[in-house]
Amino acid sequence: MSQWITALPMYNVTPHHGALWRALLEDALDAFAQAGGPRDVAVLDNPGDDLLALWRRPDLLLSQTCGFPYRMLGLTDAVQLLATPAFDAEGCEGAHYRSTLVVSARAWAQGAVTLAACCGLRAACNGHDSHSGMNALRHAVAPYAREGRFFSSVAWVGSHLNALRALGAGVADVAAIDCVTLAYIRDALPELLHDVRTIGATASAPGLPFVTSHALPAEDAARLRDALDLACAADAPRAKALRLRGFVRLSSTDYAAIEQCADEARALGYPELA
Template sequence: MASPLRATLSMYDMDGPVRRANDLFWTALARKLRQRGLSVSDGLDRQSHYHAVWSEPDLIFSQTCGYPYVMELRGKVRLVATPIYAFAGGEGTDRASFVIAHENHPGLTLSDFRGARVAINDWMSNSGMNLFRAAIAPLAGGKPFFGSIMVSGGHVASIDAVREGLADIASVDTVTWGLLEMHAPERLAGVRIVSATPRGPGLPFITRGTTSDAELAAIRSALMDVLADPDCKSVLDTLGLKGVAILSDGDYQRLDDLRRQADAQGYTALA
């Protein structure tokens, strides 16, 4: 008998009410999937590295960043749906990033941060790097703009770095910001929003590349049932998740277009 298919929700899985809500969300979705004949795990996989699991053959449900999707995962996974969040910084499935600084920094616009110290969560991050690069490219003139760049390892860590004075500026995911604002506002104390980046399609839910059309339809149907279930409302409210939309691979090409536009301006890497 084959092992149950795995699920991960590592993109937004911060300790406390968000993590508990992720567990309850998966419990509800797993029940709906089993009703449709799919064998799935009881709990979320939090042991595997979030990036590695995206390409695993036993993945039934996960969420990935849009930039790794367009640069690495196209053809290896299938898009399930793209969340629509209730938080500021987006419209529909589109999300911007918030460029943040310490409240005591004198900079008022992005131009004021030339030569600043930057924190990014990951070089392959759409919100932390790709959208940020698109915002800086018109200002950089094809030359390095920042004084230094540190890789924090996560959006919350980037916020911490700015608050603690380890970095002057960072570009952070607006859903992460919204979740902290809702559940842990103390983590945002001393940090302010300078501007918003260009928008692009947000982090999609995905499944393994070998998922059949029938299985994909079942996953989407189960997800829609969870979103419509009144018993799940408090869980969805905790996650700020108010709906989903079905986007195509072509919709995500916009994220690569932003990279190409920065390249055309001579700003091929955030620097």
């Protein structure tokens, strides 16, 4: 490959977080080059909206995807799993994470203090291809759904930040928020949580994986894994700000837990978040 590309689009909750992730990426690329990896690498600060197309590019050296497209949308055919970050955030256990179930303060005051009590309320969800916002919530709701429905409506709002804003604005009542994103918001944007209440958590699942194209030779993939470890250890204050404990080596089969969530919801007659 004459030139490679990289992008870390998943946890840029604020510009500050985005800058920290870019700095970690640059340190990883430096360590990778020093170990004999390719040096001609372009960092994409704005990879565009079609992330599935980005992750399928044969010149993708490094990116982070969601477990749902990785396991459910065929990404395993295009990428190889490098590592999964382990975070210091409530809801995280090693390289596994949960989504936090939240409701608006208004819905809480009207009795929505459990997920079962949210029947007939309005949901906000970041996207159809999200495990944390859609698949995990669908799995949690499935035991309470009747005839394939639980919510009165589902608004697809594009991000977890927008889901929280929808709750605060009174245009939605309930959402599932990735617990790492929620920790970042508590650190940097606590005002978004003033009118939000926590009512539970979803099942645990493997975290958002770092991946590379199958075009990258195995020996370079091993060097890149080591480079991620070095970048994490290179700046302890940065790692602390990112709540990043390190990187764990999971296998692709570990991500079957995400498919299992979808299968269990379907078995209960709830194939779509509705």
